[in-house]
Amino acid sequence: MAKEKIRIENVCKTYEGKSEVKAVRNATLSVKEGEVVVIIGPSGSGKSTLLRSVNKLEFITSGKIFIDEYEVSSPSCDIRKVRENVGMVFQSFNLFPHLSVLQNITIAPMKVKHMERKAAEAKAMELLFRVGLAEKAKAYPNQLSGGQQQRVAIARALAMDPAIMLFDEPTSALDPEMIKEVLDVMISLAQSGMTMLIVTHEMGFARAAADRVVFMDGGEIIEQGSPSDLFDHPANPRTQTFFEHIL
C-alpha cells in the first residue's frame, strides 16, 4: 500500500474583493505516492485555485493541506521549502524570456540549492535530453514553439528534484499538433513514478494516464474514481451533464 503524499482536508478558498467568490468549497482529496490524479470540470469550477493551494500560490481560507506528514497550510510552515519540493507547470509556460533554455533550467538549482554551475548544467542537459530538446540548450524561449517551451518548462520544474508535480492546463495554450509532444513527456514522467496532480481538458490523456479522475463543479469535488468508472458510469447527474456537453 503506497503512502499518502498529499492530503487536502475540508479546504475552502474565498477570494475577497468587491464581490466575494467562493472558489473552493470544502474540498477533500488525497493523492498517494506515485499516483497520477487528474482534475476535470467546467471553467471557473475552482480547479486552478485548488491546485495552486498545494504549493501556496494561493492561501486557503480554511481547512488543512498536508504534504507527507507536514502541514503546509499552517502559518508557521516554510513556504520556500514546500515550493522547492513541489514542481509546477503553467498554462502560459512562464519561461524567463531573458534567459537561454539552459539558464532557465539551471537558475533555480543554482540560486535556491546553491548547486555548482557545472553540476547544474550537467543535470539540465540530462533533463533536456529526457524531454527531447538537448539541441535547444542555447536557444531563447522566443525561438521555440509552444510545445517546445512547455517541455522546457517541465524540465525546469524537474531540475529542483520535486517529489510532486502540479500541472495547470499544460496543453491549453498549445496548437493541436503540439499537444501530443507535451502529453508524451507527461506520460513518461508518470511511468517513472512521479506523483502528479493535473488539471486538464484532455479527456483522452486522462483516460490513458490517470490513476484517478476528480470532477469539480462550483468549487466542490462532486465525484472521483478510476477513469473508466467516471467516464463510462458517472454517478452524479452534474458529472453526466458535463460529459454530455463536452463529448
Add this chain to the structure above:
Amino acid sequence: MQNENSQINSEAKKRKAHLGKLVSVDPRSPKKGPVTIMMTDGVLIPKKDTHVFNSWRTTFFGSILLLVVLVVFKPEPYLKIFQVCASGIPVTFECTIFAILGAIVIGLFCGLGSVSKHVVLNRISGVYVELIRGIPLLVQLIFIYYALGKLAHIEGMAAAIVSMAICFGAYMGEIVRSGIQAIPKGQMEAAIALGMSRTQAFVNVILPQAVKIILPSIGNEFISMLKDSSLVSTIALSDILRRGREYISRTFLSLETMLVVALIYLIITLMLSRLVGLMEERLSSNG
C-alpha cells in the same frame, strides 16, 4: 484557450512595435489599459522612415547647415558667439550625466517603493511623486538650490546636479514602476514556484526584463534633462545658455546669440534622440 495564446503573441508584437506604450500581457490580470511610460516631453524617438529626407534628417542637417553657413560666411559676430556658447557644452553634459545617475538611483528606490506592499514606503514614494509633479520645474529647482545652499552649504555645479536628480528622480521612479508592472505576473509566480524568495525572483527575473523595457525611456529622460538643465543655468551653471546670456549682456547681440544657442541645443538633442532610437531598435530585435 487557443485565442488566449494568440492574444498574448499579438500583444507582445504590439509591445515591440512601439515600446513607448506598454501593455500588460498577463492574460489573468484585469485589463488595465495601456500604461504610458513616457513621462516627460522628451524628443520623440524618430520613427522608422525610409525616405532619405525624413523629418529627422531634414531638421538635423538643416540646423547643422545653418550653423556652418552662419559661422563661415558671417564670422563676425557668429564665430565668436559660437565659440563662447560651445564652451558651455561640457558643462551641460557634466551636469546632465551626473544628474541622471542620481535620478536613476532615486528612481529605483521610488519605483520599488511604489510597487511595494509596505504601506509606509509606498506612501513616501507616492507623496514624493505628487510633490514633484505638482510644482513647476523651475520653481523646484530654484527652491531646492537655495535650500541646499542654506542647509547643506552646497553650491554651484553640485547643487545643480542634486536639484536636478531630485526633480527627475520622481519621473524616473514612474518609469521604473511601469517597467516593473509591465512584466507579466506569471514570471514572479514561476520564479517563486521554483522555490526562489521574492527578492531572488525580483533580482534575477523581474529586474533584468524591466531594465530592457525602460532603457529607451531613460534615454528619453536624459534628453529632457539635458534640455531642462538650461533652467538651472539661470541660477547656478555656466552652461550653454548662461554663456550666451552673459555674451548678450556684453554685446547686446540678443537675437544672433540666442539663435546659436538654440541651434546647439537642437543639434545635440537630435543626435541623442537618434542614439536612443537605435538603442531601442537593437533591444527590440534581440528579444
